[in-house]
Amino acid sequence: MxxxxxxxxxxxxxxxxxxxxxxxxxxxxxxxxxxxxxxxxxxxxxxxxxxxxxxxxxNGLRVGSNQITLNQLYLLWKKLKKGIKENTFQNYQYMYEHYVFDKLGHRKIRTVKRSDVRLFYCYLVEQQNLNVSTIDCIHTVLHQVLQIAVEDDFIKTNPSDNALTELKKVYNVDRKRRKALLIEEQKLLEDFLSKEGTYRHWKPIFTVMLYTGLRVGEITGLRWEDIDLEKGVIYVNHTLVFFSLRGKSTYAINTPKTSKSKRVVPMMSTVKNAFHEVKEYYEKEEIVCNSIIDGYTDFIFLNRFGCVMNYTTLNKALNRIVRDCNLEQLEKNEDDSNVLLLPRISCHSFRHTFTTRMIESSMKIKAVQEILGHADIGTTMNIYAEVTDELKVQEIGVLEKYMKEQELTPLNSTYP
The missing domain is CATH 3.30.160 (Double Stranded RNA Binding Domain)
Structure with missing residues (x-):
């Protein structure tokens, strides 16, 4: 034949x-x-x-499994799911159909990888602004749907295994949000931003925040005429306000928060270098200011389109920076129980961090008040008391370590 x-x-x-x-x-x-x-x-x-x-x-996989989609398995899960309260079942369905169905559900089950699930969870945090308890509920459904694929030999392993645990580690969500970064955390952040790559262009603005304690509206509203690099000072005389008006994002120039907020803030050399770096970056990328707000223009900190920034953009950038910095730390350290990770932070965290560094250095409280622009010294004293309480705990720890080294600690203690 x-x-x-x-x-x-x-x-x-x-x-x-x-x-x-x-x-x-x-x-x-x-x-x-x-x-x-x-x-x-x-x-x-x-x-x-x-x-x-x-x-x-x-590999023991079923023939034809490459055509099955996640949504098809979800429909099967709905038929199989028994033994839970009706309102819980309705909540599970809402979570999947509202967040997963259109975003990930069309994918063929064989093409869904571990990285896809992790990126999807990051999207829920950063773009949908969901908290972890909500994502936990979504994860419960998604993991069960994918487990059906494993049990029916469509795929070998569940790509959502450990995804929620990793998300919590990356965003440090199990830790209480602190108002200020520890010294080692600040150094980790600065080192990460100093690397050439995706986040290098964010370094100048966050450096100025970390080393001046200016409020976010004071930073984003800075113009080149508001700084004097020769004298090494920043003139804070207005603030940039960002708000929503009839559903549209709007900017306005306002007076400082209080009369004391109108002030002159000295620059450290680190801040001067940050401003010089901004100038060099704009010249290289040919970025010019295109924003005119209430007659104000020539703003210092701009996006790639030459427009002013706002706290929402900056905080989203910080979320991504914390995520990728922590991922890098976890990848470098096999024993993730002792790895140094960044906590959840916002722009306002930098103001508290700078305040903490001033107090740690024993700067006079009146000078701290003037630099921060606090109208009431009581506000400064409250922060001072909080920081010094933490310092006392740290110093006692140093003393205890010294006493143990000198063998002055009572032996055979039955208490931790």
Whole structure:
């Protein structure tokens, strides 16, 4: 019997055929008599898919599983799910259909990877602004749906395994939000921002925040005429306000928060260098200020389109920075129980961090008040008391370590 060939004269193997429209088909029959077909646009692609079938059989995966979507498995999960309260079941359905169905549900189950699930959870945090308790509920449904795929031999492992645990580590959500960064955390953040790459352009504005204690509206409203690099001072005389008006984002220039907020803030060399870096970056990227707000223009800190920034943009950037810095730390350290991670932070955290560094250095309380622009010294004293309480705990820890080294601690203590 002559070998069958395609239109190009290539010999076709058993089960292969070229269809009238020029595409290719491979047919085979299972031992139980069930017939299957796969299709491809060309012969090379068809044979690649045949090889994948062999691999799938070896791995114990079901034939045809590459066509099943996540949403199809979700519908099966709805039929199978029993033994929970109706309101809980309704909540699970809402979570999946509201957040997963359109974003991830169309994906074929075989194409959903671990990285896809983790990126999806990051999207829920950063773009949808969901808290972890909500994502936990979404994860419960998604993990169960994917587990059906594992149990029915569509996939070998559940790509959502440990995804929620990793999310919590990356965003440090199990830790109480602190108002100020510890010294080692501040150093970790600065080192991460100093690396060439995705976040390098964020370094100047966050450096100025960390080393001046200016409020976010004071920082984003700074113009080049408000700073004097030769004298090394910043003139704070207005603030940039960002708000929503009839559903539209709007900016306005306002007077400082209080009369004391109108002030002159000295620059450290780190701040001067940050301003110089901004100038160099704008010249290199040919960025010019396109914002005119209530007659004010020539703002210092701009996005790539030459427009002013706002606290929402900056806080979202910080979320991404914390996420990727912590991911890098976890990848470098196998023992993640002792790894240094950044806590959840916002722009206002930098003001508290700068205040803490001033108090730690024993700066006079009146000078701290003037630099921060506090109208009431009681506000400064409250922060001072909070920081010094933390310092006392730290210093006692140093004393205890010293006494242990001198063997002055009572032995055989039964208490931790």
């Amino acid at each position: 002559a070998a069958r060939k395609d239109k190009k004269g290539r010999v076709l193997k058993e089960g292969e055929r070229q269809r009238k429209n020029g595409t290719y088909e491979y047919r085979w029959t299972e031992r139980n008599g069930q017939r299957h077909s796969i299709y491809a646009n060309n012969l090379s692609e068809l044979r690649d898919r045949k090889e994948q079938l062999v691999v799938d059989r070896y």
